[in-house]
Amino acid sequence: MEATETRDRWFTKSLVTDGAGSDTVPMRSPYWPLFELRITTPRLEMRPPSDDDLAALAALAADGVHEPGYMPFSIPWTEGGPEAAARNTLQFNWRLRAEWKPEDWHLTLVTLVDGEVVGNQGIGATTFAITKTVETGSWVGLRHQGKGIGKEMRAAVLHFAFDGLGAEVALSGAWADNARSLGVSAAMGYEPNGERIGVRQGGGDRLVHLRLPRQTWEARRRDDICIEGLDACRAEFGLTV
Numbered sequence: 001m002e003a004t005e006t007r008d009r010w011f012t013k014s015l016v017t018d019g020a021g022s023d024t025v026p027m028r029s030p031y032w033p034l035f036e037l038r039i040t041t042p043r044l045e046m047r048p049p050s051d052d053d054l055a056a057l058a059a060l061a062a063d064g065v066h067e068p069g070y071m072p073f074s075i076p077w078t079e080g081g082p083e084a085a086a087r088n089t090l091q092f093n094w095r096l097r098a099e100w101k102p103e104d105w106h107l108t109l110v111t112l113v114d115g116e117v118v119g120n121q122g123i124g125a126t127t128f129a130i131t132k133t134v135e136t137g138s139w140v141g142l143r144h145q146g147k148g149i150g151k152e153m154r155a156a157v158l159h160f161a162f163d164g165l166g167a168e169v170a171l172s173g174a175w176a177d178n179a180r181s182l183g184v185s186a187a188m189g190y191e192p193n194g195e196r197i198g199v200r201q202g203g204g205d206r207l208v209h210l211r212l213p214r215q216t217w218e219a220r221r222r223d224d225i226c227i228e229g230l231d232a233c234r235a236e237f238g239l240t241v
């Protein structure tokens with residue numbers, strides 16, 4: 001079979017116009033059902049990034065993820081300036097796709113508001129079928145922060161974890177001075193789960209651990225968050241049913 005024919009069979013691409021008027025190309029493959037996963041809330045859509053989404057996400061990262069001089073991340077991927085932040089965004093996401101295993105996965109979801117890429121929500125687990133525990137991490141483009149998007153993204157990914165995957169526990173964490181990240185967790189009902197000294201830009205700093213049990217999520221669960229395309233992906237998350 002010709003390489004182009006193989007490619008055309010594997011990747012059906014169709015051009016659609018999103019709400020913001022920009023062209024996006026959804027990626028599809030019967031061998032990678034994750035491309036069709038969608039989580040939507042009244043305010044935003046989250047999806048595994050296509051290559052076009054990644055280009056937009058990289059540009060968003062280049063525009064700024066935090067104030068200069070403040071490092072919110074344990075791995076300082078934004079440290080080398082706009083170009084490095086953009087390239088690191090691309091390479092990190094390509095690596096996650098390449099290294100995906102049902103027993104050890106890390107999903108990133110690009111977040112769109114009115115068709116515009118505004119941030120990124122991550123969720124990962126090791127041997128999820130046994131541990132039923134996920135960890136999350138996120139960032140919102142600096143110019144979109146402080147408007148409730150971080151809270152809406154977290155609510156959506158927690159719905160995906162607890163309602164979609166059947167998680168029992170969600171873990172998170174942040175440097176003790178990251179008020180916005182801790183504010184998002186507090187709003188979801190996370191409880192303290194200890195802390196440790198982590199390495200932050202060559203020094204030691206307090207890393208706060210947080211934990212959200214299923215019961216707490218159940219008490220606050222929303223009925224306006226929608227998950228599509230998960231049934232075809234269950235095996236990707238190490239689930240049999």
Ligand SMILES: CC(C)(COP(=O)(O)OP(=O)(O)OC[C@H]1O[C@@H](n2cnc3c(N)ncnc32)[C@H](O)[C@@H]1OP(=O)(O)O)[C@@H](O)C(=O)NCCC(=O)NCCS
Nearest residue numbers: 072139140145146147148149150151174179180181183187
């Ligand atoms: C952390 C982040 C994802 C949050 O997203 P966001 O859209 O800015 O956050 P939101 O506007 O949805 O919510 C922030 C919450 O924190 C609260 N908050 C913000 N500053 C606060 C402060 N100084 N003290 C207490 N609470 C604070 C807000 O009041 C809000 O909660 P509330 O609406 O219940 O009051 C985003 O700010 C970000 O990307 N920061 C840089 C990267 C980062 O820190 N990532 C997380 C690494 S652990």
